[in-house]
Amino acid sequence: MSASLSTAHALLHSVFGFSGFRPGQEEIVQAVLDGENVLAVMPTGSGKSLCYQLPALVRPGLTLVVSPLIALMRDQVRALTAAGVAAVSLNSSNDPAENARVLQLLRRRELRLLYVAPERLARPDTVEMLGESDVRMMAIDEAHCVSQWGHDFRPEYLALGSLARQIGGRLQTMALTATADAPTRGDIVDKLFAGPPRTFVRSFDRPNLRLCFKPKERSSRQVVGFVRDRVGDSGIVYCASRRKVEELAETLRKEGVNALPYHAGLDKAVRDANQDAFQQQDGVVMTATVAFGMGIDKPDVRFVCHADLPANVEAYYQEIGRAGRDGLPADTLTLYGLGDMQLRRLQIEQSETPDERKRVDRQRLNALLALAEAPRCRRQTLLAYFGESSEECGNCDLCQEGVERFDATVEAQKAMSAIVRTGERFGMEHLVAILVGERTENVLKYNHDRLPTFAVGKDRRPPEWRSIFRQLSASGLIQQDFLEHGRWTVTEAGWQVLKGSQRIELRKETAAPKSTRREKRAAVTSDADATLLAALKGLRAKLAQAQRVPAYVVFSDRTLIELATHRPDTLRVMREIHGVGDAKLERYGSAFLEVIQGAAR
């Protein structure tokens, strides 16, 4: 191990209180310490920030962190300050006094990390000021904002490459993002780096998130049941409409849940107050539209529930990704109905985006539908979308509850023969009409009632056929072309089944889905003494309130659980607990020790 890497190890322990690196972090930190330019693609919650924070502390000089999210900068600076690190942020919400303080710290060269919004960095006075200080590295967070392909495009990001040159000649550059797709990655490299950076791509798997989809029955009852089983946990319930956000918040409150609404139609003051409550208090449930999202940096969100189907697979993964960033078990539940699917399709077709974009959106939506209809492990299906192969996960509803399957070779052949015999020119409703033997206007117009396939599937109802189509599509046997009014075609793999050289199993569509069983609660606190844990949380809340910081800035859930489980009896032993660094030990150690000792009596 190089000398600087062992310093990094020591600081990981003494400053952050972590016992080791998370997967991927060490290689990246090593590359940064070696002076390389680095692009790090890692999923949300995998610990990207540490990859620049740690080198910033190991080496002399200042690290500039560019981030578009002011709330996120503020939280990170707070967390770093609590850990005893000299970090500040420079953004439009600073007042002149704060700015003056930043300037002074810069001149004295006492700062290790300076967080700055891109538009602020672009100002000539900022560039000039930084020219005088000792900037060694620029870490660009949310680097996908530089790409016009994404939905988060920010023109200010385009200037970052040249700004880096203005500030520091050959400033070491690091870009970080959680957006995986290849075109975006290409854009980042082109626009932010002078030459190809050393690139690290981490698995997108988040094994601590339990994945679960259920067909919608009475969705608000399902949501209430799910949330009520988790009272006391922080969580998010996403809804497709503002009206539903408010209704659900109200319903949940009546059930004794501390639920607050969040959507773009609310007064900014209300929105901010609700976001602050969610961020700072324990056990708040936010019912929200997707307006609530970017910039949530709360590590202990224990569940995300989609009361309605998300827009597409990327949105789905980002939204559930807000749960369990601390690595502890977290639960997700996504409800989907046919109405949702049609709504999402319509939204794409009616949007004013260019065709190219619509095509991508359709693919992303289809991938989500395939996930909802997945015949086996959801994580496998999801990761396959990100180009990763994986084992069955054991932490999704399909792995845990299993699904009833049947040999669907004959059904698949019937469906595909309907596709082929009509010239691969028709959409699902027409094909289903042919299969069940319905003489619709179009069936008659094209004489499709004379096909040998007509009515061969009348033993099944249309919803069952639709499910078969969705599953065949999910298994890659058929595909839908949305540029041409959603016509279905049979793929190479499909022909294997059609010709009878391969068999296929599909999921049985239960006619009336069972009423929602109570989901098993994640065993976050199984070993911890519940009374002691509650007392520790009480102390944390008091300390957090006194300092006006979120509870997790004092200690994370994981830290409290470990404290309640291991019950350290001295400060020295406490120091070994996850999340307890030197600064926090000094500040909070004895207060927590007292509570633990009190419980032992």
Ligand code: ADP
């Ligand atoms: P990202 O930016 O990738 O979404 P963060 O940097 O916000 O993720 O980290 C997510 C959470 O993981 C934070 O609460 C952070 O403190 C924690 N974390 C990061 N690295 C480690 C580590 N090596 N050990 C334990 N916890 C870590």
Ligand code: ZN
């Ligand atoms: Zn699974």
